[in-house]
Amino acid sequence: MKKVLLIIQREYLTRVRKKAFLVMMLVVPVLIAGMTKLIAYVAKDSDQVSKPQTVKVIDESHLFEGKLKNAKNIQFIPTDETLDKAQKGLADNEDLSILVISKDYSSKPVQFLSKKKPSFALTGEVENQMNEIASTNTMLANHIDTALLNKAKKNKVSINALEVTDAGTKDADVGTSMGVGVACAILIYMSLFIYGAQVMRGVIEEKTNRIIEVIISSVKPFQLMLGKIIGVGLVGLTQFGAWIILSVIVTKTMGNNASGGIMGALQTLQHIPFGYILFCFMFYFLSGYLLYSALFAAVGSAVDSETETQQFMFPITLPLLFTYLLSVTVLFRAPDSPLAVWLSMIPFTAPVAMMIRVPFGGVPAWQLGLSMGLMVIGFVCTTYVAARIYRVGVLMYGKKASFKELAKWFFYKE
Amino acid sequence: MLSIRNIVKQYAGHRALDDVSLEVESGKIFGLLGPNGAGKTSLIRIINQITAPDSGEVYFNGERLNQSHIERIGYLPEERGLYKKMEIGEQMIYLARLKGLSRADATTRLKFWFDNLGMESWWKKKIEELSKGMQQKAQFVATVLHEPDLIILDEPFSGFDPVNAELIKNEILELNKQGATILFSTHRMESVEELCDAIALIHKSHKILDGRVKHIRNSYKNETYLIEYTGDKLTFDGSQPFNIVSETDGDDNSHIIKIKLNGGSANDVLQYLLPKTRINMLQEVIPTMNEIFIEKVNLTA
Known part of the structure; x- marks a missing residue:
């Protein structure tokens, strides 16, 4: 045990003392802060760039009169002008557009005319408002009372939370959860790769340097592997810790005036259970890291140089890559779908899949517990398998491993 | 010191060691000889507990070899290597601590060794900044820093220039004088004759010869003598009490003949030759380890 500690110490210190580590530690928070500044600047700028838009409304159905509300940068002006006449005004005014609602708007599409292709924000806003008004109108026309109407609206909300919402905050929460989920998944995915590869490179280094024989005449191969894995893992934790602390410090010192920046994001983050997510993140990072880095160590032990690792790397990283791609494309839209649930149970895919689900909340305790339990069993198993390959592999030279x-x-005796 | 009994080690496809037994006496220098691929490294790895034998036992000072003995063995593998990016002083201390030394002890001993071998200025250097010979020296220090009772050296002189090889040889002898038992494997037979008290010859997974160097060489004497004489070249008609193996002419009218006794003794040879010429030298030819090595290996090949 004392020797494992010594190995951990060496693995940790040699990596932390490297210039590259320090540079990464300092550069990333500055980059993050710089990015948020930039985004805030761009957002502000684009607000100024997009001039107020005027929308002339020709409403032949008279169903929307007075119901379209002016929004940010959008002003609705009801008009009795004919379409032809109004259309002439478009030629010399880029910020003018015409909304034409025919008598029977449900069968004949609503037209939106402007000189330039209208922005998505503009048409989206108009569409949203009109949908709202139209559905209300339809229900009122059918003598549905307000209580029922509200209920119906709620039903609609729960069917698709993303497209129609009755409150802005609700929308923001889902967005934040999605953002946090995807960010966590990306972070876990990348860090498993980065630190797993570091373990692998460390093993290859020892093997090609031939120091391995000296070391394992002093300690057991398993102790060396374990020490290396834990040492590198601690480097990862140090890096994350430093990033979180430095990011907060940097954004604070860069001034609170960057209201739209990370502080704003942090404020929305307060809506979600930060501690719970952090705990899950740390658990899945550590268990996922232990699971994968053991396999990476086994791969490192089986080859003589880094170029030979390809054939083994692919099958190992496949489940991770697969889940990652699924996560950022599909799973974050359906965090409670059977596919997401299954993927968050399988130890090889759970770190990414579960981190997508956790920020949304509502992962049943039994699922989380089962997943975590399976993770622990998973990394114990892979470590056992990897250790058996490792102990033979590190002493094999010049043999092309298949x-x-x-x-x-694996089946060799001691 | 070290007793190896009936070791068998099987790898997939071939048997690296087949029923090998050895006794290494305490305080002696023991040479492990054998051609490449004979099983020397397999045996050394078993003694270092890097691998375990399929059957057979190893006893260290009478105790069954176990983890506690690791700290009393120093091992210099044939393929040398250290962490390239690590400072040499720090690395030596790390390796010594893995062998159970405290940081303070390791530091003082390392200072002693660095002084001893003229390496004082190296402490803060990284391994990759050192020449190959310097790295070898550093690795030798790492092997003996924890003052092991048994020092195992696999081809210790390979990679050293003659000056440093001599330096290391003297250090090995000095360590031996201080009581360390040395087990080393080598191909260099002249260093075997110079250093080793006893040897074992391993060939094709079997031990084919072992014992004290002197005994072995004496037992391989085959009544061959070298004789140098001055004067006219002698001709032998077959009546002489020996067989001629070879004849060479030296400078200044001197001649050297290599002979093999023919039932008689060296005295008979002298008696026969003395009246005929002036004898400068008569020397019994004791086969070198090199000759024995080659003979034994070829015999069993």
């Missing part, structure tokens, strides 16, 4: 060979190594 999967068959690895299986043989």
